[in-house]
Amino acid sequence: MTKPIHTTNCFDTFIRVAEDCPVRFGEEPPxxxxxxxxxxxxxxxxxxxxxxYTSDDVIFATSAHGRELGAKVTKSERNAAxxxxxxxxxxxxxxxxxGKRYGWGVHADSEGRIAIYAVxxxxxxxxxxxxxxxxxxxxxxxxx
Numbered sequence: 659m660t661k662p663i664h665t666t667n668c669f670d671t672f673i674r675v676a677e678d679c680p681v682r683f684g685e686e687p688p689x690x691x692x693x694x695x696x697x698x699x700x701x702x703x704x705x706x707x708x709x710x711y712t713s714d715d716v717i718f719a720t721s722a723h724g725r726e727l728g729a730k731v732t733k734s735e736r737n738a739a740x741x742x743x744x745x746x747x748x749x750x751x752x753x754x755x756x757g758k759r760y761g762w763g764v765h766a767d768s769e770g771r772i773a774i775y776a777v778x779x780x781x782x783x784x785x786x787x788x789x790x791x792x793x794x795x796x797x798x799x800x801x802x
Contacts, residue, residue: 663741666713666750667770668792672785673752674763675777676796681761684776696720697755701762701774708773713751713766718743757796765791 687697694702699720703711711719718724718740727739751772756762762774763782775782785791 663744664747666717666748668766669770670768671766671792673757674786674795675761676758676798678798678800683778684761687760704774709771712770713772717748752797758799
């Protein structure tokens with residue numbers, strides 16, 4: 659019996675910044691103790707290749723499990739690790755600090771590939787008004 663595979667991918671969706679996001683412009687997440695944070699890794703991956711990766715790609719690659727695999731792992735080993743990772747539900751991009759803390763909206767296109775847009779940008783404003791997209795918000799940091 660195979661385990662079901664869960665996904666964080668969404669399609670034709672715009673995730674606006676959280677209502678309690680403390681910034682009013684997009685900030686690059688800073689490193690901590692000289693090392694990139696998960697938000698910093700997500701930012702670099704998406705900003706350097708908009709609409710190349712799905713949410714699942716980003717969540718897995720920036721997870722501790724995904725980072726531990728290294729470059730020398732075979733494709734079948736990576737696929738097996740990814741299947742094991744997604745055999746349990748995972749937090750989606752709504753839970754990312756990009757939208758909760760750093761002012762980045764996440765757009766998923768019709769194929770589930772994602773890009774980020776700064777809350778103070780024209781493209782963010784246009785996407786947030788697009789009635790063809792499912793509109794949602796990043797999760798709040800504090801209970802309201």
